[in-house]
Amino acid sequence: PNPNPNQEIAVMQRLRHEHIVQYLGCARDVLHGEQYILMEYVVGGTVKAMLARSYPRGLPLAAVQRYGRHLLSGLHFLHEAMIIHSDLKGDNLLVDLSRAAPGAEGADSEWGRLKIADFGSSRELSGSGTHSMHEHALRGSPYWLAPEAIRGVGAGRKADVWALGGVLLEMLTGKPPWFEEQATPPGQFAVFQILNRIVTATGPPPLPPAETMPPALHDLLLACFERNLAKRPTTTQLLAHPWIGV
Numbered sequence: 001p002n003p004n005p006n007q008e009i010a011v012m013q014r015l016r017h018e019h020i021v022q023y024l025g026c027a028r029d030v031l032h033g034e035q036y037i038l039m040e041y042v043v044g045g046t047v048k049a050m051l052a053r054s055y056p057r058g059l060p061l062a063a064v065q066r067y068g069r070h071l072l073s074g075l076h077f078l079h080e081a082m083i084i085h086s087d088l089k090g091d092n093l094l095v096d097l098s099r100a101a102p103g104a105e106g107a108d109s110e111w112g113r114l115k116i117a118d119f120g121s122s123r124e125l126s127g128s129g130t131h132s133m134h135e136h137a138l139r140g141s142p143y144w145l146a147p148e149a150i151r152g153v154g155a156g157r158k159a160d161v162w163a164l165g166g167v168l169l170e171m172l173t174g175k176p177p178w179f180e181e182q183a184t185p186p187g188q189f190a191v192f193q194i195l196n197r198i199v200t201a202t203g204p205p206p207l208p209p210a211e212t213m214p215p216a217l218h219d220l221l222l223a224c225f226e227r228n229l230a231k232r233p234t235t236t237q238l239l240a241h242p243w244i245g246v
Contacts, residue, residue, distance in 0.1 A: 009037060011083060011119045019074030021094060021117040044095035044112055047167075051090060051174045058174040061214065063111045067093070068168050069244055070114035075164060076235035078116070079157045086155070087121040088163035089144045090170045125156065142194045143176035147227060150195050158232045165224025169205065172213065177205035202227070216243035 012023035022040040029036065044050065047067065051059065059067070071093065078085055085092075097112040146162035149155035166177040178194055198205075204225030210218045220243045226232040238244060 011122050011124065012037070012039075014081065015078070015083075017074055017077045018113065019070045019115055020077065021115045039117070042094040042096045042115060042117075044097035046091050047093040047095060047114070047171060048090035050095060051171070056174045059171045061172075061217075064168060064171045064217075065243065065245075066111050067095075067114040067171060071116065071164060071167060072235060072238055072244060074114075074116045075160055076239060078122075079160070079235050082125040083119075083122055084125060084155075084157060085116065085119065085122050085160055085163075086149075087118060087141055087144075088116070088160060088167055089141050089176070090167060091141075092116070092118040093167065142191050142198075143178050144170075145195070145198060147199050148229060150199050154229065157234065158229055161224055161232055161235065161238070164238075165221050166205070168217075168221060168224070169207065172217075173208060214243065216241070219243070 009023070009026055015023065021042060024038040024040060026038060027036045028034070058064075071088075075085065075088070094115045094117050095112050096115055144163040144166040146155065146159040149159045149162075169177050178197055204222060207218070207221060220238070220241050223233050223238070223241070233241075
């Protein structure tokens with residue numbers, strides 16, 4: 001059930017893309033007054049569940065690259081459609097393993113197809129749709145939020161690009177960005193600490209040593225976590241990045 005599904009339905013009805021979960025319709029529970037959004041069934045579950053179940057130290061690089069390409073493709077489609085997702089994270093990315101036929105798409109076909117889901121925090125851009133548009137309501141999940149989204153000074157397309165970097169880091173390490181093993185127990189104070197750390201830091205979240213990943217991936221992560229909005233790339237620019245290779 002979705003307590004306020006109308007906006008999400010309006011967004012989902014417009015979206016038809018291979019890397020976005022398909023909207024099928026909606027239904028209303030007359031007895032309880034709740035409305036349900038009906039989506040396509042995706043066999044493999046979420047990226048977060050995959051990490052917790054089988055890859056607690058992070059996915060193989062081939063899977064990170066494949067899913068990164070799929071995520072960027074879907075996100076670029078959204079941005080071209082003037083939609084900001086606002087809550088990209090492993091828990092909102094589904095893996096369609098029904099498409100993983102051996103030999104069908106090369107050696108990494110076992111990883112299936114990644115799809116963006118959960119548009120409950122999404123919003124449509126108006127006017128010029130630039131990344132400087134202000135948004136006062138804080139949307140998204142703390143670990144993946146961009147500094148400008150927390151400050152409320154322009155949470156637009158490029159906040160999604162920051163979150164894209166956060167998802168890549170999550171897939172690479174098995175943990176959210178800014179995650180610490182000895183973190184404060186969950187609660188309001190812990191959330192405040194995370195948000196404060198993101199805003200006050202002067203660089204990206206802690207990254208694995210550069211020598212443990214391809215140089216192009218390290219470069220892409222630094223680009224996504226660029227704090228200067230004018231220098232942080234758009235999805236169009238990232239599609240031409242060497243690590244993406246599409």
